[in-house]
Structure formats: C-alpha cells, structure tokens
Amino acid sequence: MTLAHLVSIDEHTREDLVEILDSARSFDELLQRPLRKVPALRGKTIVNMFFENSTRTRLSFELAAKRLSADTVNFSASSSSTSKGETFIDTARNIEAMKADLIIVRHEYAGAADLLRRVCSSAVVNAGDGMHQHPTQALLDAYTLLDHFGRPAIDGLTGLTVAIIGDIAHSRVARSNIGCLTKLGATVRVAGPRTMLPADVESLGALPFPDVDSALDGVDAVMMLRIQKERLPAGRMASDSDYRNRFGLSVERAARLKEGACILHPGPINRGVELAPEVADSAQALVLDQVEHGVAVRMAVLYLLLSHRAEGEP
Amino acid sequence: MTSLRIEGARVVCPASGLDDVTDVTLQGGRIGYVGSGGPACDETVDGRGQLLLPGAICLDTQLSDPGREDNETLAQTLARAAQGGITTVLGHAPGPPAPSDAPGVRELLSRAETLPGARLLMAGHVSVHGEGRALADMGEMQRAGAVAVTDLCQARLSRSILRPAMEYAGSFGLLFVTSPLDVALAGKAIATEGPVSTALGLPASPAEAEVVGAVMAIECARRARTRVHLAGLTTRAALARVRAAQDEGVAVTASCPIAHLLLDESEHLRRRFDPALRLLPPLRAAEDRHALIAAAQEGAVCVSSQHRAWGPVDKDVEFERAAPGGPTLRVALPLLLDEVGAGAAARAMSLLPAQALGLTDRGKITEGARADVVLLSSGEPGVGGTGHEARARRHCALGPMSPRHRVTACFVDGRRVPDFTDGGRTVR
Numbered sequence: 229m230t231l232a233h234l235v236s237i238d239e240h241t242r243e244d245l246v247e248i249l250d251s252a253r254s255f256d257e258l259l260q261r262p263l264r265k266v267p268a269l270r271g272k273t274i275v276n277m278f279f280e281n282s283t284r285t286r287l288s289f290e291l292a293a294k295r296l297s298a299d300t301v302n303f304s305a306s307s308s309s310t311s312k313g314e315t316f317i318d319t320a321r322n323i324e325a326m327k328a329d330l331i332i333v334r335h336e337y338a339g340a341a342d343l344l345r346r347v348c349s350s351a352v353v354n355a356g357d358g359m360h361q362h363p364t365q366a367l368l369d370a371y372t373l374l375d376h377f378g379r380p381a382i383d384g385l386t387g388l389t390v391a392i393i394g395d396i397a398h399s400r401v402a403r404s405n406i407g408c409l410t411k412l413g414a415t416v417r418v419a420g421p422r423t424m425l426p427a428d429v430e431s432l433g434a435l436p437f438p439d440v441d442s443a444l445d446g447v448d449a450v451m452m453l454r455i456q457k458e459r460l461p462a463g464r465m466a467s468d469s470d471y472r473n474r475f476g477l478s479v480e481r482a483a484r485l486k487e488g489a490c491i492l493h494p495g496p497i498n499r500g501v502e503l504a505p506e507v508a509d510s511a512q513a514l515v516l517d518q519v520e521h522g523v524a525v526r527m528a529v530l531y532l533l534l535s536h537r538a539e540g541e542p
Numbered sequence: 543m544t545s546l547r548i549e550g551a552r553v554v555c556p557a558s559g560l561d562d563v564t565d566v567t568l569q570g571g572r573i574g575y576v577g578s579g580g581p582a583c584d585e586t587v588d589g590r591g592q593l594l595l596p597g598a599i600c601l602d603t604q605l606s607d608p609g610r611e612d613n614e615t616l617a618q619t620l621a622r623a624a625q626g627g628i629t630t631v632l633g634h635a636p637g638p639p640a641p642s643d644a645p646g647v648r649e650l651l652s653r654a655e656t657l658p659g660a661r662l663l664m665a666g667h668v669s670v671h672g673e674g675r676a677l678a679d680m681g682e683m684q685r686a687g688a689v690a691v692t693d694l695c696q697a698r699l700s701r702s703i704l705r706p707a708m709e710y711a712g713s714f715g716l717l718f719v720t721s722p723l724d725v726a727l728a729g730k731a732i733a734t735e736g737p738v739s740t741a742l743g744l745p746a747s748p749a750e751a752e753v754v755g756a757v758m759a760i761e762c763a764r765r766a767r768t769r770v771h772l773a774g775l776t777t778r779a780a781l782a783r784v785r786a787a788q789d790e791g792v793a794v795t796a797s798c799p800i801a802h803l804l805l806d807e808s809e810h811l812r813r814r815f816d817p818a819l820r821l822l823p824p825l826r827a828a829e830d831r832h833a834l835i836a837a838a839q840e841g842a843v844c845v846s847s848q849h850r851a852w853g854p855v856d857k858d859v860e861f862e863r864a865a866p867g868g869p870t871l872r873v874a875l876p877l878l879l880d881e882v883g884a885g886a887a888a889r890a891m892s893l894l895p896a897q898a899l900g901l902t903d904r905g906k907i908t909e910g911a912r913a914d915v916v917l918l919s920s921g922e923p924g925v926g927g928t929g930h931e932a933r934a935r936r937h938c939a940l941g942p943m944s945p946r947h948r949v950t951a952c953f954v955d956g957r958r959v960p961d962f963t964d965g966g967r968t969v970r
Contacts, residue, residue: 238741316860337862338743339815358862359743403743431737461729
C-alpha cells in the first residue's frame with residue numbers, strides 16, 4: 229500500500245486495491261477453517277471510534293481485529309466524554325495517548341477521518357464519514373463481485389457493468405463504490421429520483437440513466453442503496469410506496485435481470501422499500517455474502533496498514 | 543498637533559486620478575498638501591520605493607468584543623486592521639451581548655475612541671437582539687453614533703419585514719448592510735453545489751441561492767429608497783444583477799470577501815476538509831472568481847476582509863462544524879494589491895467603500911481629506927510567523943498565501959499608528 233491510512237478510495241491506486249483484495253482472499257480462506265485466528269497483529273491495539281450508530285460495520289471491524297489477535301477497544305460517542313462536550317480532536321488525542329496503533333472512525337461529518345489523520349500519528353481507517361466515503365464497504369462489495377464471478381483480484385472487474393440504484397447524492401457507499409468499481413475496470417451506471425442524483429454525477433465516473441429499468445438492462449450486478457432517511461433533507465422523497473413502485477427492485481424487475489446477475493445491498497435493508505422481501509431473500513441477493521466478506525476485507529486492511537507501519541513505511 | 547511629510551512615495555489616489563511619485567503632507571489630522579515643495583513639517587518619513595495609498599475601509603468586520611474577547615479584543619481588532627493598512631472598519635457583532643441597542647453602540651464607539659489603530663464605525667443590529675423579528679431601535683442607535691444597521695452574523699431578517707426595515711433605516715440615513723444569500727435556499731449548506739461538493743460529499747446549495755437573495759434585496763431597496771450594501775457577494779450572476787440595478791439608479795453597492803476573490807472551490811480538493819476553508823458564502827466556481835476579479839479591476843465592487851477572529855475552539859474542529867470565516871484583517875489589502883495592482887486595490891478597498899458609506903472625507907489622498915494613509919513596500923513574500931500570526935494563518939483560508947506587499951506604516955488622523963500595542967502588551 230502506498231498510503232498509511234485508508235480514508236478515501238480515490239487516494240489509492242488500482243494496485244493498492246488489488247493488494248487489499250488479494251490479501252482478503254487469503255483471510256477469507258482462513259475464515260473457512262475451524263480455527264479462524266492468526267497472531268498477525270498480536271500486541272497491536274485497535275480502537276473502534278464510532279460517533280454514529282453502527283452494528284454490522286463495528287462488529288465486522290472488531291471481529292477482524294480479534295481474528296488477527298489485536299487488542300480491541302470500542303468507543304461510542306453516547307457513552308463517552310464527547311457527550312460531556314469534549315471535542316473530537318481531544319477525544320482522538322486522548323485515545324492515541326493510550327497507545328492505539330490504529331483508529332477506526334465513523335462520524336456524521338464528511339472529513340472527520342481526514343481530520344483524525346492530521347492530528348494523530350496512529351493509522352486511520354475510515355468507517356464512514358458523513359456523505360463522503362465508506363471505503364471498506366466498497367472493497368467488500370468489490371470482493372463479493374470478484375468472488376461471485378470467479379475472478380482473481382488482479383483481473384479486476386473489467387467488462388462487468390454494475391448499476392447503483394437509489395440515493396447517490398447523500399450516499400458515502402455510492403461515492404466509494406463508484407470510485408472503487410471504476411478503478412477495477414467496471415462500468416458503473418446510476419439511477420434514482422433526480423432529487424437524489426447529483427447533476428454532475430458523471431464527474432464521479434458514473435453514467436446516469438433516466439430510469440431504473442433502462443439502468444438495469446443487461447447489467448451484471450445491481451447495487452440497491454438504502455434510503456437513509458436520517459441523512460435525507462426535506463423535499464427529496466415522497467412516500468415509501470411511490471419510491472418502491474418507481475425505484476425499488478421488485479420481484480418483476482429482478483426477474484428481468486440478465487441470467488447470472490447478482491444483487492447487492494450494503495444493509496440494513498428497508499424491506500419493501502428499495503428491495504422487495506422476496507428479492508432480498510433470493511439466491512440472486514448476495515447480502516449475507518457481503519457481510520461475511522466484510523470481515524476478510526477488513527482483516528486485510530488492518531493487516532496491511534499495520535504490517536507496513538511495522539516495516540517503517542509511511 | 544504635529545505635521546508630517548511622507549516623501550518620495552508612489553502616491554495612488556483613484557479619486558483624483560493621481561499616480562505619481564511625490565510628497566504628501568499630513569497636518570492637523572488632515573491631508574494638508576499633495577505635491578513636492580510643501581510647507582515645512584515637524585517630521586518627515588522616507589517613502590522612496592514605497593507605495594502610499596488611501597487607508598483601506600472594510601465594510602464587513604465582525605467584532606469579537608464584547609462576548610468573545612478570548613478570540614480578539616476590540617483593541618486587537620483595531621490594531622490588526624491598521625497592521626493590514628485598514629484605517630476604518632465598519633464593525634458588527636455576533637448577537638447578544640453584542641450591541642443591538644443604543645447603549646451598546648455608544649459603549650463600543652467610546653472605547654474605540656481611546657484605542658490606537660483603525661477607526662471604528664458601527665453597524666448596529668437591525669433586529670432586537672439580532673433575532674430577525676422585531677425592528678431594533680435604529681433611530682436611537684443612529685443618535686448613539688451608528689452609521690449602519692445589519693443582519694450579518696445573526697438571525698437573518700424575516701423576508702416579511704425586509705423592506706420595512708430598509709425603509710425604517712433609511713429614515714435615519716443609515717446604510718442597510720445585508721447578505722445577498724437567500725437563507726431558505728442556502729439552508730445549512732457548507733459548499734456550492736457542483737463537482738467538488740459531489741466528490742467530497744459536502745452538504746451543498748446552488749449558487750443561485752445568492753442571486754435570488756440579491757434580487758430580493760435589490761427590489762426591496764428600489765422601493766425603500768434606502769442605501770443598501772450587499773456584503774459577501776460572491777457570484778457572477780448576483781454581481782450582474784447589482785450592476786444592472788446600479789445602472790437603473792438603485793442605491794445598492796456590494797462587497798466581495800477577499801478570500802472569494804483569490805480562491806475558488808477547487809481549493810477544497812487541494813486542502814481537503816481544511817476548517818480554514820469553511821466560509822460563508824462557501825467558495826464558488828472559478829468563473830465566479832474571475833468575474834469578481836474583473837469587477838474589482840473595473841471598480842464595480844468593493845472588497846472586504848470579511849474578518850472573523852475565530853480561535854481554536856471554533857476552528858480546530860470537524861470541517862462541517864467549523865465556524866465560517868477567519869482572521870483576514872492583516873492580509874486583505876496586501877493580497878488584493880498583489881492580485882489587482884495599486885489603482886484597482888485603492889478603488890476597491892478605499893474609494894468605493896467610502897462612497898458606499900456616504901463619506902466624502904476619506905478613501906482618498908486629496909487636500910482636506912482625513913489623513914488616513916498607508917505606506918507599503920513590496921518584495922519577496924514573507925514566511926512563517928509565530929504565536930498569534932501562526933494561528934491566524936492556520937485558521938485563515940488565505941493562510942498559505944504570502945503577500946508580496948507589506949504594510950510599513952499606517953497613519954490614522956495623521957498620526958502614525960504606534961507599535962500596535964494592547965494595554966502595554968504588544969499585539970502579535
């Protein structure tokens with residue numbers, strides 16, 4: 229890896245991404261064994277610093293660190309000094325003073341992970357910052373696609389077309405995925421209500437489509453984004469049913485997908501809104517594979533960042 | 543009162559059209575004589591190789607005192623302004639206990655009288671406690687010395703009373719200073735909608751939020767027949783509306799913050815999530831910046847410092863939480879000079895702001911005008927800085943820029959601003 233942190237996909241080269249995904253393959257194999265633990269990061273301390281609610285991402289990172297034998301500490305804003313008025317920077321510096329080797333951060337504001345790496349010497353992994361980035365989600369999605377299509381990481385996703393449907397504008401998952409998938413060679417289409425599509429979405433590297441049906445036509449994979457009502461400003465969406473009918477992946481739409489096409493969702497799913505329950509539970513949907521791969525991908529990220537540091541790299 | 547002659551500087555005064563190497567005599571707080579061979583003086587200042595400009599006037603300076611003296615005292619604000627060649631600031635304060643009444647205005651002006659540095663003019667709050675609802679006692683504030691009223695840096699005035707508020711202010715000859723930003727459209731955005739905000743995932747609003755607000759203010763000003771100043775004008779479209787309104791005889795003027803003249807939104811990609819770049823309005827597109835530079839060169843827009851003396855508590859935080867703006871009093875004029883040259887800079891920061899305020903006694907170097915002038919040298923850009931200066935650079939969007947011009951002396955009322963002291967302590 230050429231960088232000491234994982235803050236944003238766009239800071240990394242395709243080679244960096246391939247190295248992580250390649251490494252994730254080894255850890256995925258390890259996780260299939262009866263004994264799923266290695267001493268790779270024994271003696272290292274990893275802090276989960278979560279200023280936003282999270283279940284799967286936090287657990288996935290914690291499990292990844294534990295599988296690598298690192299000491300893990302969990303921190304959540306609601307039960308910490310931040311609720312007493314401590315600033316983000318002070319909190320981070322205090323945690324660093326306790327000799328954390330790596331800090332995983334999730335925060336409601338874009339740029340929080342960037343700020344953290346400026347004020348701390350620990351390695352920083354961004355677990356989601358506002359609407360900006362969620363790089364490990366993109367990596368685990370890419371890994372899931374590689375796995376599904378039986379490709380080694382070095383081959384990337386060249387020749388595949390992926391449609392991302394839903395709220396692109398307010399989604400860190402979409403931003404990270406568009407960057408990651410295109411770096412790996414995939415073509416990325418996007419579609420959704422115009423209130424949720426940035427007018428300049430092409431500047432991210434994605435091709436906007438006027439409606440969901442044309443965007444899904446002939447794609448190899450479809451990624452349905454969660455409607456994030458907690459992040460959505462007023463006036464961007466009508467009712468759940470209007471969204472479901474015009475932009476959701478219904479049983480009928482899923483049936484029209486190309487044979488062998490797969491369905492991804494970053495979770496948690498709003499069943500019956502962006503994804504019909506029958507589709508979510510179908511064999512086409514790789515939602516639980518994504519969760520499983522998340523641990524292997526995060527093991528790879530933690531291992532590569534900390535082992536490079538141990539070697540004295542930046 | 544002693545007399546003083548500044549000899550051999552290049553004197554630039556857009557009001558008189560003067561741009562020549564000559565002498566300027568300051569006598570009795572006024573400019574006594576412009577030209578060589580003036581009367582004998584008590585003191586001479588060697589201005590050779592330097593530039594002598596009318597003192598700059600900033601129409602958008604937020605005071606931190608009272609309330610946030612931890613960031614900057616009034617003495618420090620006035621001293622730092624003078625250090626940057628600004629001899630008059632139109633100050634406004636950010637909400638209670640800031641002055642929204644006559645005693646508050648009177649108290650600040652009275653304190654400023656005794657302080658060295660720039661001269662303070664006051665813009666009182668247009669609404670009671672800056673809450674945006676009921677009209678403040680503008681008549682009393684005018685009697686207490688206010689020359690303007692404003693809703694900058696406080697709850698913006700409700701649209702329903704914008705025009706009556708302008709009319710009421712006009713009853714007392716007060717300048718009405720407001721932002722062209724439409725609050726409803728701007729929302730809580732911290733970036734301009736476009737590829738940069740899309741790439742960084744920043745809450746954004748369209749640049750049109752400014753033109754909508756500008757048009758509303760202009761149309762209200764047209765009906766109210768009050769002098770209105772739009773502070774924080776940053777887009778080409780809003781600028782075009784202001785110029786068109788001026789051509790139609792509407793008494794509207796505008797000022798552009800120095801940061802928006804020198805930086806565009808692409809700076810966010812170079813300095814990702816740097817809290818110093820958190821500004822209000824947010825940085826705009828390159829084409830907007832180019833339009834502002836052209837307007838400054840043509841003498842169509844004032845340039846302000848948009849000084850906000852935030853400290854670490856306000857700026858050393860997440861980008862989205864950072865207070866908007868930064869400390870710019872010391873760099874605004876030197877950087878503007880670097881960008882547009884002496885004639886345009888003197889017009890944009892001296893003559894036009896004086897005209898916007900309706901003041902004919904300053905903003906120029908002509909006999910009888912107030913002896914507010916600034917002497918500047920140019921050379922290699924300065925580097926570094928310690929203490930306050932280093933902190934100010936860190937918190938200022940323009941921090942990485944080092945001006946080639948440097949203020950060597952600043953004269954207010956004909957007196958050289960002393961060693962920039964604050965109660966005996968040197969202000970750094």
